[in-house]
Amino acid sequence: MEFLLTEDQLTLTEGVREYFSGTHGPEVLRRLDEGDNRDPAIWQGLVEMGLPGLLVPEAEGGLGLKLLDAALIAAECGRACLAEPLVDTAFVAVPWLIANGNTADLAAIASGEKTMPLDHKINGWVADGDGFPWQSVDPLRNLTAPSVDATDDxxxxxxxxxxxxxxxxxxxxxxxxxxxxxxxxxxxxxxxxxxxxxxxxxxxxxxxxxxxxxxxxxxxxxxxxxxxxxxxxxxxxxxxxxxxxxxxxxxxxxxxxxxxxxxxxxxxxxxxxxxxxxxxxxxxxxxxxxxxxxxxxxxxxxxxxxxxxx
Structure with missing residues (x-):
């Protein structure tokens, strides 16, 4: 039984790590903390790497990879302390939408045109939402109040x-x-x-x-x-x-x-x-x-x- 990660998975992970090491160091975190926590140039870089479309099917403009691949990249996002809403949108919302047969927004997500705040009852807050701003222990997280119709899926x-x-x-x-x-x-x-x-x-x-x-x-x-x-x-x-x-x-x-x-x-x-x-x-x-x-x-x-x- 084979438990090792594949060569493709290791290559993808190393590529993302190298990208973050050159573009998302501590000086960037401090700059974001002094501003509004987000930088369109950083998001565009993620889009150019194809990361928003990692789990989106190829027919919708994505790469069609698996959750394990996404988990490996999510770990690299953690290593870089990435502020952009890549993980929530691309690695959580996308597979959830696919599981529920909601494919209308997948192409827009893959192209980086759309992000998706996630409103779940267990959290009591929404990251990168449009509601009333809440303060987080993490200065680079933008939280808002949840809605009354938050899902419990x-x-x-x-x-x-x-x-x-x-x-x-x-x-x-x-x-x-x-x-x-x-x-x-x-x-x-x-x-x-x-x-x-x-x-x-x-x-x-x-x-x-x-x-x-x-x-x-x-x-x-x-x-x-x-x-x-x-x-x-x-x-x-x-x-x-x-x-x-x-x-x-x-x-x-x-x-x-x-x-x-x-x-x-x-x-x-x-x-x-x-x-x-x-x-x-x-x-x-x-x-x-x-x-x-x-x-x-x-x-x-x-x-x-x-x-x-x-």
């Missing part, structure tokens, strides 16, 4: 939770890189703090949690692609694992920075605040824990080595 919830989990592992990766780099240059007692075992152990523990979360997220995406009955349980597992890993990585990175990560002067705070926001999005920890508990206790989810790979 479980498929939309699962898609949102999956892509939030994917972004969280990318965010955790970025925080790990920043913590490691700081540990190399911050000297104490005549040597870099990264030379001390206590610092190494903190980083190693957080890295293990992150690396264990990644396959859980990819498995959840594949489960949704395959349409298996237990897909929503795998999504909840992914949301929990990714959220816990990101929270642990944020705490570790802050500690290594000597609490400086809380300050505006240190870039880390952008990723830290995004992780807080996404951990609470598309279902709280309690919500997803209960879904897993209910499935196990009710017997609808077979557990144990014999049922690991359906």
């Amino acid at each position: 479980p498929h939309l919830l699962n898609l949102g939770a999956l892509m939030s989990a994917a972004q969280l592992v990318g965010i955790a990766d970025a925080m790990l890189e920043q913590a490691v780099e700081y540990a190399k240059v911050r000297n104490q007692f005549g040597q870099p703090i990264g030379a001390f075992q206590a610092v190494k152990h903190h980083l190693a523990k957080a890295t293990v949690a992150l690396e264990f979360a990644k396959p859980v997220v990819w498995r959840a995406a594949q489960a949704m692609d395959d349409g298996i009955d237990s897909a929503q349980i795998h999504v909840s597992h992914a949301k929990l694992a990714a959220g816990d890993a990101a929270l642990q990585m944020a705490e570790t990175a802050i500690q290594i920075h000597g609490a400086m990560g809380y300050t505006y002067e240190v870039d880390l705070h952008f990723w830290m605040k995004r992780s807080w926001a996404l951990i609470g999005a598309w279902g709280s920890r309690a919500f997803h824990s209960k879904r897993i508990d209910d499935a196990v206790i009710a017997g609808s989810l077979d557990i144990g080595p014999a049922h690991t790979f359906a």
